[in-house]
Amino acid sequence: MKALAAAAVAFALLIALALLAPQWLVFMAMLALAKGVVVLGLVVLMRTGLVSFGQGLYFGIGAYAAALLSHQWHIADAAVMLLAAAAAGGLLAALLGLLLARYRDIFFAMLSLALSMILYGLLVKSAALGSTDGFNLHARTFFGIAFASGMERRVFLIAGSACAVVAALMVHRLLDGHWGRLASAVRDNELRVSYLGASPYRVVYFNYLIAGTLAGLGGALAALAVGHVDPETTYWTTSGEFVFIAILGGTQSIMAPFVAAAIFETLRTIASQYAPNVWQMSLGLAMLAIIMFQPAGLWSLAERWRRSA
């Protein structure tokens, strides 16, 4: 019930933001939301003790799936794009997960990174998809309803908020019950999990599937915000950003990815505004500070505050 109330409040705030905020803030909020959804998937995967350094693969697949719908088939409905992107991410994860779910630790991380870089290589080389420049996408309707120009992004933000809230609630329900405990059990001791009669492989596989689906959805949200896709979406620095945000927020709460993504976007915007030549260094210093002083992520501050209150 508490989660439902929190979700309702968050959704209401996002709608208010979408309707009242200036365009630049709506744009930033959408990017933060898109990344938050991807990181939410990453957090699910991290429950099993695995970090993927290649979520850019699914982020890129989602973005390109949405853009291809517009570019190749002239489908301009944002809802179709979001669904297709999530499905594309999920399908690819279902396939690659068969292989990846066998690996652990650094091998899992590196293999996921390698797979994302393969897609990057393919996209850079493919002239039909605009090579390094990418191409534009145009979404003009949402569930068949056309909207006035200037309103697109606001509607997309509301749609994205709905997707994010629903995804967050589903993940919350999943992790709060047996599945969440089972994922922690796999992280702690796979031998024992097998000797209790459950399959660690299956747990990792399904969590990878969830992470891939959410990253696909996030990719489409980002593509809708920017109106353009390019191979950078699958590059390892993009994947690294997701891991950065996950560490920034911590893995204890499903709210943490979204709060951390918002902080990350704000930090990056401020840094590139006031220190355009060293903005990466600013982010690096922020990461250093988190690891040294708040290794469980920023969310642990909120937890501590709540406990002392």
Add this chain to the structure above:
Amino acid sequence: MNAVLTAEGLKKSFGAVTAAANISLAFDADTVVSLIGANGAGKTTFLNMVTGYLKPDSGRVVFDRRNIVGLSPRQITKLGVSRSFQVPQLFQTLNVRDNLLIAESIAGANDPQAATDAALARFALKPYAHQQAGLLPEGIRKLLDVAMALSSRSKLLLLDEPTSGVSADEKFAIMDVVMGAAREAGVTVIFVEHDMDIVGRFAGRVVAFYDGGIIADGTPDTVLRADSVRRYVIGDEVPHAAA
């Protein structure tokens, strides 16, 4: 008596070392059997072959009238073979209650929460319910390991050195709890043990391993007195003339 578990001609070697040389054993339902033997005699190898962790080079393991050689530990566990480990295999970062809750949920208990509470009571683990498993004293870790193994679907419980690493005065208390719970659950117990006082007190039958083979099999009284067992397992000085 019908056998719960039957091993027929099990063979396993690691290079030049023979860990199991043609082992045939049958275990009757509702009995408590102890496997004894020096380190490297093949006791744990036997448990590992029964639970699917190792595949025997040849031979059959029949559980519940079904050959289980080639099945994975997970599949064998699902059939009702549970095991504990010499080094307790716990979920270190979770608390005791969650450890048991995961075990009962996987085992498919109708009401995992109630089953967990029952297990906490049965194994005298209630005072530790909210402590993190990784920080428990060894004796409690041993108990938790057995408690996780013994779920609602267990028919056969295999214990690998349930009292190793535990202080001498705790051993009997732990075994009392474990055996009481096993009796209550109505499972057959096979346990590997080095402490002959524990063996004599809790086992109804003793099987002595030496060099991958079985050198004695019978009641504790006869097996523990046999010269070969005293010489090769217990390490007594047995005059050759008397042997």
